[in-house]
Amino acid sequence: MSATPFLSDIQTIRKRARQHLERGAVTSSYTLDRDVVLKLLNEALATELVCVLRYKAHYYLASGINAQSVAAEFLEHANEEQEHADRIAERITQLDGTPNFAPDGLSSRSHSEFVVPGNLAAMIEENLVAERIAIDSYREIINYIGDADTTSRRMLEEILAVEEEHAEDMKTLMEDFGKKGEPAKPAKPRAARPASAKPASKRQIKRS
Numbered sequence: 001m002s003a004t005p006f007l008s009d010i011q012t013i014r015k016r017a018r019q020h021l022e023r024g025a026v027t028s029s030y031t032l033d034r035d036v037v038l039k040l041l042n043e044a045l046a047t048e049l050v051c052v053l054r055y056k057a058h059y060y061l062a063s064g065i066n067a068q069s070v071a072a073e074f075l076e077h078a079n080e081e082q083e084h085a086d087r088i089a090e091r092i093t094q095l096d097g098t099p100n101f102a103p104d105g106l107s108s109r110s111h112s113e114f115v116v117p118g119n120l121a122a123m124i125e126e127n128l129v130a131e132r133i134a135i136d137s138y139r140e141i142i143n144y145i146g147d148a149d150t151t152s153r154r155m156l157e158e159i160l161a162v163e164e165e166h167a168e169d170m171k172t173l174m175e176d177f178g179k180k181g182e183p184a185k186p187a188k189p190r191a192a193r194p195a196s197a198k199p200a201s202k203r204q205i206k207r208s
């Protein structure tokens with residue numbers, strides 16, 4: 001038998017549970033700084049919402065010979081990012097916080113960026129960059145939380161695993177583009193292109 005008990009005695013647990021009932025699932029054994037956790041989760045929420053918007057924009061603006069299959073992938077990812085946003089928002093409310101859905105400041109709260117390039121290859125690349133940002137962000141949040149909030153940690157680990165699948169999907173699409181003889185990257189940095197060679201504006205791009 002272990003020398004040190006790993007559980008508080010039952011009377012102590014019962015007494016603590018009756019205190020601060022207004023905090024719901026947040027009990028006194030929650031040792032993390034809740035403000036920090038809520039800030040991190042709201043940044044993750046903003047990141048997911050920006051990812052939804054970016055994938056949706058890419059879905060509707062995708063054009064070119066490979067647009068149908070790539071756009072379908074963008075839409076699938078958009079829907080999965082929305083699921084992530086919903087899970088994070090729900091966890092924020094469980095932690096007695098307020099999920100921040102305000103459009104004002106959304107892009108500055110988000111770790112990933114809202115970029116809509118003018119061609120399909122650059123869209124895929126942009127999404128791969130965003131997924132890699134999400135992967136690093138989730139890993140850092142998970143490391144911060146450690147074992148002190150296992151519910152948030154489990155959720156974030158599950159989301160992280162999906163982001164890694166998303167990154168792999170985008171990498172595969174980039175490679176497929178290379179095999180089909182289409183550029184996996186824009187031929188030149190956009191700033192270096194003459195004005196006449198610039199991609200069509202977003203409004204001019206129609207999905208095929």
Ligand SMILES: [Fe+2]
Nearest residue numbers: 048080081084
């Ligand atoms: Fe996500």
Ligand SMILES: [Fe+2]
Nearest residue numbers: 131162163166
């Ligand atoms: Fe993702």
